[in-house]
Amino acid sequence: TANVRIGSNKSVIGLPGAGFDGIGLHARRQSNIIVRNIKSTNILASTGDGLKIEQSTNV
Numbered sequence: 001t002a003n004v005r006i007g008s009n010k011s012v013i014g015l016p017g018a019g020f021d022g023i024g025l026h027a028r029r030q031s032n033i034i035v036r037n038i039k040s041t042n043i044l045a046s047t048g049d050g051l052k053i054e055q056s057t058n059v
Contacts, residue, residue, distance in 0.1 A: 003052065006033055014038040020050070028054040035059070 003026040006012060011034040012025065019039035024047070027033055033056065040050025053059050 006030060006035075008032055010034075012036070012038060024048070024050040024052060026052045026054075027056045027059060028052075029056060030059075031057045033059045 002022065003024045004020070006025055006027045008030045009032045010030075013034070014037035016037075018037060019041060021040075022042045024040050024043055025035060025038070035051065043050045
């Protein structure tokens with residue numbers, strides 16, 4: 001499973017039906033992130049889930 005890294009001060013807003021297939025979102029040591037209306041499918045269980053947040057604030 002691949003991950004898309006999200007930087008600080010970003011919004012990821014999905015339109016109806018928007019999503020990632022086999023791709024998750026990852027934020028590490030970032031702040032001020034908004035994620036709305038996004039669906040992740042076909043994520044391998046061994047890699048975690050579709051949204052990984054580490055040492056981040058205001059997510």
